[in-house]
Amino acid sequence: MNSDRYTGALVDRGGGHLHPLNLVLGQAAAVESLGGRIFEYSPVTGLEHGEPVVVRTEKGRVRAERVVMAGNAYLKGVLPEIEWQAQVDAPWAAPRSFTTSPSSRLDAARARALIPNGLAVEDCNYLLDYYRLTRDNRLLYGGGVNYGGSDPADITAVIRPKMLKTFPELADVKVDYAWSGTFLMTLNRLPQFGVVNGNVYYAQGYSGHGVTCTHLAGKLIAEVMHGQGERFDAFAGLPQLPFPGGRLLRVPLSAIGAWYYQTRDRLGI
Ligand SMILES: Cc1cc2nc3c(=O)[nH]c(=O)nc-3n(C[C@H](O)[C@H](O)[C@H](O)COP(=O)(O)OP(=O)(O)OC[C@H]3O[C@@H](n4cnc5c(N)ncnc54)[C@H](O)[C@@H]3O)c2cc1C
Structure with missing residues (x-):
């Protein structure tokens, strides 16, 4: 690189970069080519658990055998079990x-x-x-x-x-x-995978590195839905730790922590 800012670097040939919007557009086209339907601008407002699950939107309801929740940091008030019990009350980072x-x-x-x-x-x-x-x-x-x-x-x-x-x-x-x-941060920076009530699957909390890991999540959720849960369960078994301070203090405490580490960055420690 042509910068005097660094003294050295590590090259990771296993990494890469891509155009995320084009990736999303390509995947949407792939879903539709397989008969999938995408409804934009119809946020889910609530879920009624059961068999089937009823997914509510402002103007309609969808009955589904199984549901995948992938709303990450934007998911608010729809599935409290993963926004609170599964310690998704992690602070967001922007x-x-x-x-x-x-x-x-x-x-x-x-x-x-x-x-x-x-x-x-x-x-x-x-x-x-x-x-x-x-x-x-x-x-x-x-x-x-x-x-x-x-x-x-x-x-x-x-x-x-x-x-x-x-x-x-x-x-x-x-x-x-x-x-x-x-994006959604977790305390241990590990993603959170799991299932609520046996038929509502979720994957979230990639802590800033979700472009690749979300695709792994999709694959593992597909596997578990087809009866092969070994790899999904390996992730679901990872500890999902609460941020200290509960809903009220988690954000200010994280901001203080980030400030501390930012100060270390500035001091070059
Ligand atoms: C500026 C920026 C730079 C980043 N850079 C990188 C990077 O270089 N590399 C990397 O790996 N990651 C990066 N990330 C993180 C990465 O974008 C996330 O980890 C990833 O997008 C998470 O994917 P996701 O599908 O879980 O959630 P998201 O991409 O956040 O998608 C969640 C979707 O759910 C929808 N949704 C939420 N609630 C509802 C609801 N109630 N009803 C219907 N839909 C709902 C939202 O509208 C959204 O479309 C970056 C993030 C940002 C913001």
């Missing part, structure tokens, strides 16, 4: 990312000069920076995870100084898009 503009001065040669091998990069801080080049020569840069707080009004203003610390030569480059989102 990372942020932005991409530089292809129309500004980051042409192909300049982009490739930053990360010549095209690998995705992350540092080893607790509140880490991570970045990669996109196919159209944008630099997609993320950082500044916020544990339990609210989003800043200007995400770019938070991330841009981090990018410039890594690549000071990008001071003239514009930013086109900035965004944030929420």
